[in-house]
Amino acid sequence: MKKKTSVKFFSLLVASGLLLSACTNTTGGDGKKKPASNGKTEVNVASFPKTVKNDKQPIKDGSLTYALVSDTPFEGTLNYAFYDGDPDSQVLGFFDLPLFSTNADYEITNDGAATYKLSNDNKTITVKIKDNVNWSDGKPVTAQDYEYSFLVIGNKDYTGVRYGDAIIQSIVGMKEYHEGKASNISGIKIIDQKTLSITFDKANPSLLTGLWTYAMPKHYLGDIPIKDLAKSDKIHKTPIGFGPFKIKKIVPGESVEFERNDNYFAGKPKLKSIILKVVNPKVILQTMKKGEADIAEFPTDQYPAAKGSKNFQFIGEYELAYNYIGFKLGHWDAKKGINVMDNPKFQDKRLRQAMAYAVDNKSVGDKIYNGLRFPATGLIPPSFPTWYNEDEKGISFDPEKAKKLLDEAGYKDVNGDGLREDPKGKKFHVNFLSMSGGDIAEPLAKFYMQCWKNVGLDVSLVDGRLAEFNSFYKMVENDDPKVDIYLAAWATGTDVDPYGLYGRDVPFNYTHFVSDKNDQLLADGHSEKAFDHAYRKKIYDEWQSYMNDELPVIPTLFRYKISAINNRVTGLKASYGEDQYGWANVGVSNENPDVE
Incomplete structure (x- = not known):
C-alpha cells in the first residue's frame, strides 16, 4: 500500500461516500468520540491491525497485484517534484523513495538511504x-x-x-x-x-x-x-528511481509492471514483480474476492459488504488527511506569486459560517462512510497527536444557527420562494464542484446541497454534473470562474506545519484566503521559538481556532483508511511513519492468491 513521505507533501484526494437521503437533526460530534452505530454497521476503528496477519514464510520470487482504486486513469506524472494527485503518488511509491526514513513521529532518521x-x-x-x-x-x-x-x-x-x-x-x-x-x-x-x-x-x-x-x-x-x-517521456514513460522496484512497462493511465531492483541498497526485495492496475471502485470488492488483486486501498462505502470476507483481511490507521469544503475567495497572481482575496461573493464570514453550521457531518461519517470517518474539528487531524487540539470543538450541525447567521448577514427570502436572495435583494446562487468516484459520489453531493437548501441557499453542481478527478483538479487549480465552492480532501504529508496549504505565497492555497493574522500565526508556528513544543502547541491551537472562525474552508471529516489485503500477503504494514522502505519486505506465501 501507499506510504506517505516525510516531506511536507500534499495530495488532493477524492471525497466520496454512500447514499444519505437528507440532512437530519442529529448533532455534530466533537471529533474525540468513536463514531456511533447507525443501524447499518458499527465500526471500532481501533480494532483494525496495522500489520497484515500471515506468519507463513514468503515464497521465493513471488508476484502480486496491486489495485489502484480509481474511476479515472492515473495521470502519469511520475516524479515527486511534479506530480499533483494521489493516484500518481501510489505509482511512485514502488520505484522511487525519499532519501531518509522516518520514525513514528515522522521525523527523519539515519536508517534510510x-x-x-x-x-x-x-x-x-x-x-x-x-x-x-x-x-x-x-x-x-x-x-x-x-x-x-x-x-x-x-x-x-x-x-x-x-x-x-x-x-x-x-x-x-x-x-x-x-x-x-x-x-x-x-x-x-x-x-x-x-x-x-x-x-x-x-x-x-x-x-x-x-x-x-x-x-x-x-x-x-x-x-x-x-x-x-513535467511533460517529458523520461517522467511519463521511462522514469527511474532507487527504490525496491523499477518500471518494466507502463500502459499509460491503466497499469504498470514493476520488476525487482536486485541492486536495491536496503537488500534484495522478496517479490520478483508487482503488477499495478487501475480498478474501478464499483468492482473492487469482486476483484478482491476473486483474487484478481492482492492489495487495495478500500472504499469505505463498501466496507459493510466486504466485512467478513474469508480470502482477504483489513489493516488500517488514521489518515494524515481531512475532508473539507473550500470557498473560492480570490485568485492566484502568478506574476507576483501571491494569493489575492478579491472575490466579494463570500467575503462575509457569516455566510461561510452559516454554510458550515448547515451540514450534518456526523451523519455523513456514520451513514455515508460507515463510521470510518468522523466530524473534523479543525485543520490539523488527530494523526498529529501532539498538535491536534482536543479542546477545539469546531462547527457542529446547527441549522437554526445557520439561519440566524444568514439573516444577520442580510441573506433573506425576499420573494417567498424558499430561497434566500443576497443582501441587495438579488438572486443568490452557489456553484458547487464535486468529484465523481463510485456509486455514492452523486448522492453525497446531493446531500450537501440539500443541507444548504434546508437553510434557504440555492446550490447546484457546476455544469450540472460531477467532475472526474483530473478535470476537477484543473478547475480548482486554474480558478475556473464557474466554481464558487468545492468538495475535496487534503493528504497533509507528515509535517504538521500548515503554511504550505494556507500561506499567502503558496499555490496550494486554493481558497486564496489571506490575512495579516494568518500570516503571523503561520510564521510563528515555524519560527525558531517553535523548537519549544509548548510554544508551538499554543500557536497551532490558536491557529486552529482562528481558522474555525474565519472558515476559508469548512473542515468536514477526519479519516480512517483501510486496505484490503489477500491472505497470502506477508510483511505489509499500514504505518505512515516507520515503514518508508517497506515494499522490500513484502512477499506472498503462496503462488496463487486466496479466492472466496
Missing part, C-alpha cells in the same frame, strides 16, 4: 548519501542529484507547485536563484560526490519533518529544459 547531521544553531543540515545507493540504471545517487532537485524546484521555469514550501524558500540563496539573479543556490554546498550541506536563513522546527528529501537523477534528466520536464 542517507544520514544527516544538524549544526549547533540548527540552521545547517549535512546530508551524506550511502555508498550503495544507486539509481535503477546503475548510476550512483549523488549529492549533485539531491542539489539538482532544489535547482529544478527553485528555477523560475519550474512548472510544479513545490516551491511554495516554506523550508525550500528559506534556503540561503534560494530567493536570488528563483529570481534569476544567481546561477546556483548559495546555501547548498557540494562537499564530495555523496555529501552536501544545506543552510537555511533561520532555524525551523519543521526541518526534521518537512525537509524536501527527494533526489532527481541529473544524469538522466539534466539535458531536458526545466520548463519541459
Whole structure:
C-alpha cells in the first residue's frame, strides 16, 4: 500500500461516500468520540491491525497485484517534484523513495538511504548519501542529484507547485536563484560526490519533518529544459528511481509492471514483480474476492459488504488527511506569486459560517462512510497527536444557527420562494464542484446541497454534473470562474506545519484566503521559538481556532483508511511513519492468491 513521505507533501484526494437521503437533526460530534452505530454497521476503528496477519514464510520470487482504486486513469506524472494527485503518488511509491526514513513521529532518521547531521544553531543540515545507493540504471545517487532537485524546484521555469514550501524558500540563496539573479543556490554546498550541506536563513522546527528529501537523477534528466520536464517521456514513460522496484512497462493511465531492483541498497526485495492496475471502485470488492488483486486501498462505502470476507483481511490507521469544503475567495497572481482575496461573493464570514453550521457531518461519517470517518474539528487531524487540539470543538450541525447567521448577514427570502436572495435583494446562487468516484459520489453531493437548501441557499453542481478527478483538479487549480465552492480532501504529508496549504505565497492555497493574522500565526508556528513544543502547541491551537472562525474552508471529516489485503500477503504494514522502505519486505506465501 501507499506510504506517505516525510516531506511536507500534499495530495488532493477524492471525497466520496454512500447514499444519505437528507440532512437530519442529529448533532455534530466533537471529533474525540468513536463514531456511533447507525443501524447499518458499527465500526471500532481501533480494532483494525496495522500489520497484515500471515506468519507463513514468503515464497521465493513471488508476484502480486496491486489495485489502484480509481474511476479515472492515473495521470502519469511520475516524479515527486511534479506530480499533483494521489493516484500518481501510489505509482511512485514502488520505484522511487525519499532519501531518509522516518520514525513514528515522522521525523527523519539515519536508517534510510542517507544520514544527516544538524549544526549547533540548527540552521545547517549535512546530508551524506550511502555508498550503495544507486539509481535503477546503475548510476550512483549523488549529492549533485539531491542539489539538482532544489535547482529544478527553485528555477523560475519550474512548472510544479513545490516551491511554495516554506523550508525550500528559506534556503540561503534560494530567493536570488528563483529570481534569476544567481546561477546556483548559495546555501547548498557540494562537499564530495555523496555529501552536501544545506543552510537555511533561520532555524525551523519543521526541518526534521518537512525537509524536501527527494533526489532527481541529473544524469538522466539534466539535458531536458526545466520548463519541459513535467511533460517529458523520461517522467511519463521511462522514469527511474532507487527504490525496491523499477518500471518494466507502463500502459499509460491503466497499469504498470514493476520488476525487482536486485541492486536495491536496503537488500534484495522478496517479490520478483508487482503488477499495478487501475480498478474501478464499483468492482473492487469482486476483484478482491476473486483474487484478481492482492492489495487495495478500500472504499469505505463498501466496507459493510466486504466485512467478513474469508480470502482477504483489513489493516488500517488514521489518515494524515481531512475532508473539507473550500470557498473560492480570490485568485492566484502568478506574476507576483501571491494569493489575492478579491472575490466579494463570500467575503462575509457569516455566510461561510452559516454554510458550515448547515451540514450534518456526523451523519455523513456514520451513514455515508460507515463510521470510518468522523466530524473534523479543525485543520490539523488527530494523526498529529501532539498538535491536534482536543479542546477545539469546531462547527457542529446547527441549522437554526445557520439561519440566524444568514439573516444577520442580510441573506433573506425576499420573494417567498424558499430561497434566500443576497443582501441587495438579488438572486443568490452557489456553484458547487464535486468529484465523481463510485456509486455514492452523486448522492453525497446531493446531500450537501440539500443541507444548504434546508437553510434557504440555492446550490447546484457546476455544469450540472460531477467532475472526474483530473478535470476537477484543473478547475480548482486554474480558478475556473464557474466554481464558487468545492468538495475535496487534503493528504497533509507528515509535517504538521500548515503554511504550505494556507500561506499567502503558496499555490496550494486554493481558497486564496489571506490575512495579516494568518500570516503571523503561520510564521510563528515555524519560527525558531517553535523548537519549544509548548510554544508551538499554543500557536497551532490558536491557529486552529482562528481558522474555525474565519472558515476559508469548512473542515468536514477526519479519516480512517483501510486496505484490503489477500491472505497470502506477508510483511505489509499500514504505518505512515516507520515503514518508508517497506515494499522490500513484502512477499506472498503462496503462488496463487486466496479466492472466496
